[in-house]
Amino acid sequence: MTEKIDTREFQLLRDYIKEHCGIYLDESKAYLIENRLLTLMIENGCSNYTDFYHKAVNDPSFKLRDKIIDAMTTNETLWLRDSSPFKIFQYELLPAFLKQLISGNKRSVRIWSAACSTGQEPYSIAMIIQEFSRANPLFHPSKVEIIATDISPSVLFLAMAARYDALSISRGLPDELRNRYFEQSGKVWSLKDTIKNMVTFKRLNLQEDFTSLGHFDIVFCRNVLIYFSDDFKRDVLSRIALRLKPDGFLIVGASESVSNYSNIFSMLTYERALYYKVR
Numbered sequence: 001m002t003e004k005i006d007t008r009e010f011q012l013l014r015d016y017i018k019e020h021c022g023i024y025l026d027e028s029k030a031y032l033i034e035n036r037l038l039t040l041m042i043e044n045g046c047s048n049y050t051d052f053y054h055k056a057v058n059d060p061s062f063k064l065r066d067k068i069i070d071a072m073t074t075n076e077t078l079w080l081r082d083s084s085p086f087k088i089f090q091y092e093l094l095p096a097f098l099k100q101l102i103s104g105n106k107r108s109v110r111i112w113s114a115a116c117s118t119g120q121e122p123y124s125i126a127m128i129i130q131e132f133s134r135a136n137p138l139f140h141p142s143k144v145e146i147i148a149t150d151i152s153p154s155v156l157f158l159a160m161a162a163r164y165d166a167l168s169i170s171r172g173l174p175d176e177l178r179n180r181y182f183e184q185s186g187k188v189w190s191l192k193d194t195i196k197n198m199v200t201f202k203r204l205n206l207q208e209d210f211t212s213l214g215h216f217d218i219v220f221c222r223n224v225l226i227y228f229s230d231d232f233k234r235d236v237l238s239r240i241a242l243r244l245k246p247d248g249f250l251i252v253g254a255s256e257s258v259s260n261y262s263n264i265f266s267m268l269t270y271e272r273a274l275y276y277k278v279r
């Protein structure tokens with residue numbers, strides 16, 4: 001068996017991964033393919049990466065393709081990640097939405113978490129909405145719809161289960177929110193239905209057409225563009241722009257640039273954090 005990937009095999013698998021999920025790996029990332037696909041290669045009875053590639057290409061059920069995508073995606077996430085997007089949301093956007101809802105300029109608020117991983121991002125959004133509503137009883141959480149999507153079936157399964165172990169629950173979540181919105185049973189923390197039921201999960205590859213999702217007041221597309229090729233970043237940003245309502249907002253990850261890949265958006269700041277709207 002050959003555990004080491006050669007240049008040709010790297011190119012085959014790199015192109016396969018890019019074609020099926022948009023993730024782009026340059027030569028320096030050959031080790032990632034070795035680290036993440038070796039077990040799958042062995043499980044599939046392949047003795048080298050060339051056989052493994054052909055097995056994936058010729059698998060009519062696409063099961064192996066999905067396992068490769070699962071293995072190659074980075075699912076790192078945590079509660080209230082980077083804090084500032086959630087401050088923008090809580091202190092800038094929700095108060096503005098409340099005014100519009102009261103004046104009748106808006107009937108509802110639609111939010112999309114476009115690469116939601118195991119649910120921490122959309123559920124953080126939902127908890128912030130509940131907190132905002134506690135402080136502003138005129139704002140009713142039922143006015144908000146949260147759609148959360150991801151390419152990976154395994155993270156979506158965990159997100160929908162909404163049960164977290166001690167390590168996941170400890171990452172970024174203040175005790176106050178944990179105690180209010182989760183129930184502990186042994187080592188497992190289960191999210192209460194009040195929050196869980198606010199989020200609808202769907203499988204979506206951002207390479208696919210997403211017009212059927214409708215239009216949104218806010219799109220959170222965070223810490224996923226960073227893995228894509230420049231062309232795919234441009235493509236996703238231009239299609240997200242079409243999904244935003246005229247006064248809608250885009251929030252990306254702290255290390256992700258919008259202006260390098262699109263001139264459709266203008267940049268807004270809240271304290272020192274950035275968010276975007278269509279020009």
Ligand SMILES: C[S@@+](CC[C@H](N)C(=O)[O-])C[C@H]1O[C@@H](n2cnc3c(N)ncnc32)[C@H](O)[C@@H]1O
Pocket residue numbers: 020021022023073074075076077078081114115116117118121149150151152155204205206207221222223224253
């Ligand atoms: C690092 S996580 C980010 C999670 C969350 N947005 C955050 O900031 O904490 C990236 C997620 O993007 C998903 N992803 C990768 N490629 C994707 C694609 N082509 N379409 C949709 N989701 C994708 C992965 O499955 C993973 O769950």
